[in-house]
Amino acid sequence: MEIIPVALADNAYPIYLGENLLSQKHLFEPHIQGTQVCIVSNETVAPLYLSTLKKTLRDRNVIEVILPDGEAYKSMASAEHIFDRLIDNRFHRTCTLIALGGGVIGDVTGFAAACYQRGVDFIQVPTTLLAQVDASVGGKTAVNHPRGKNMIGAFHHPQCVIMDLNTLETLPTREYRAGFAEIVKHALIADSSYFDDLVNSVDALMNKSPQCLHTVICRSCQIKAKIVSGDPKEQGERILLNFGHTFAHAIETCSGYGTYLHGEAVSIGIAMAADLSQRLGLLQPAAKRRILDLLQHVELPIAPPPELTLLQLKSAMALDKKMLEGGLQFILLQQIGHGIVKKAVLEDMLDETLIATGCKLS
């Protein structure tokens, strides 16, 4: 088992990474202060892993909330459902919430933990590749608004993150690939040799080689933990982690939550950001080609849905948290392994990229 520390100014927490961790009581114990525990999961994950986790926590007073599966349930209604259950069971400020599932479960559970009685403890048990490499590190929690992804949320760090590699065995291929998009993102913004390694090991990774998986998850978490530690509230460098996400969030909002997996939308967003980077004279054409090749090799999408128009996408993008007042700001690539923030991008350039990557003119 590997322990990856996430160091923050006012608190720090460990990520535990290894096999069969769900049944290891001693990992959970030091991070749960009270007797009251609420496990939040969904209808897909709960039948697979809930009983194991409940057995591990059998000394505690455990209740559960099982949400339907999917991005559509990353909503205020789901958070309110959790609040109702906690209040019905008279859960106190010393309770602990445990998120057992993917990014949606982690985000909505983290948000509920951030707000219940002005903040209670929570533990992340991510069961998807995407949640393990990305969503469960960094303290961002949120629910979606019908007109904007992650519009309502809080910064709230978990007590610990427990990543059981065995949970990936049951992960559907489509979800597994979606997680790969965030891994590619980490390499692109921060580490060119990591990108080279991904190109070389992509087939082993797609075959869920345990050793390869272990290395990649560890490396992605270390990149993300390092960036987050230096900028916990996203006032500087952390914004690089949003590479591809301004596009991705707009695509998700326009398509209706659930049409694309988040990682699939990120893949399209990476393709768009790479195009814009090249169009602005930053990224070499050959580098852009390598990025698209890697995404396509694992059958991730690199073009938006055919019915999406330029106007629809730009309208959804205008609400993005990363686009500051009165200017178009994008996270782009100077080269592979080096993300940068580019302000005052000309709207014409953006239009060219959107059209070139597959948006309809009208």
Added chain:
Amino acid sequence: MEIIPVALADNAYPIYLGENLLSQKHLFEPHIQGTQVCIVSNETVAPLYLSTLKKTLRDRNVIEVILPDGEAYKSMASAEHIFDRLIDNRFHRTCTLIALGGGVIGDVTGFAAACYQRGVDFIQVPTTLLAQVDASVGGKTAVNHPRGKNMIGAFHHPQCVIMDLNTLETLPTREYRAGFAEIVKHALIADSSYFDDLVNSVDALMNKSPQCLHTVICRSCQIKAKIVSGDPKEQGERILLNFGHTFAHAIETCSGYGTYLHGEAVSIGIAMAADLSQRLGLLQPAAKRRILDLLQHVELPIAPPPELTLLQLKSAMALDKKMLEGGLQFILLQQIGHGIVKKAVLEDMLDETLIATGCKLS
């Protein structure tokens, strides 16, 4: 004009206290970073002061949200209404929310600011005595759950607090008295000479003597700011500010939000906490009498509604954030001016206090 600094480890903000502050543009300007401003107010306060504030902020892009008046609207639905308006108007992360109203408006606006895009700026403009001396200092924001007051919330500090004493001129007598209950609380937990001064100046205060008001608001804010500075997340001394509130919240929950003003429930809670303090041999009977006399002198209630039963009240109290797992914890008085935390209070003693102060046995 007085400036009271609130010093916190990671940020600090000023309280401005004086007359005709709503129209002083230079007070607001340095605390608003972007052009987008959303004023949240209610149907009672808006007709009185909204136009003045909008005139002061006429250089900004100002929108408004006017909620119905009352504790019943300190709800998630109200917060969601604010989110909708912000998103409809494409408000960015650099926007500022301004709470123009009493404690309800301050709490719900602060909570919306804490969660919108994971946290945007807000400014408190409290227009009631209670909000000026209590609700607008300390960073606690929340909405109520149908089964528990302030159950959903966040710690989120304002950029500044602007207290315009003129807004108290239109405050109904009942609301004005309710604010006095929190003032008495400050004196009771922290400063016996302040209590003596309140006894001596109560009639002048009830006549809204400007000089007296200025002194009292300033002194209460200083007490609260000092306590909050030392313990921003309520992990220690800050809990003293909840004196009377475990009882008060339960009374509010049992009576239905809106039956009692918060300050009225606090007055009853103070009477109950004083009784329990005396019953446990802490507070002298004469001191308890002085407290009740002061509350009664301004016609604040000191007994719960006649239909309330012991069981109802205790059931609502069991959910209180301040009552830790597995024990009865109360904030009590060692003497006037000296609040203490008392753990493991016997349930029999609690029952005696509740019956003695007016709860029905069944």
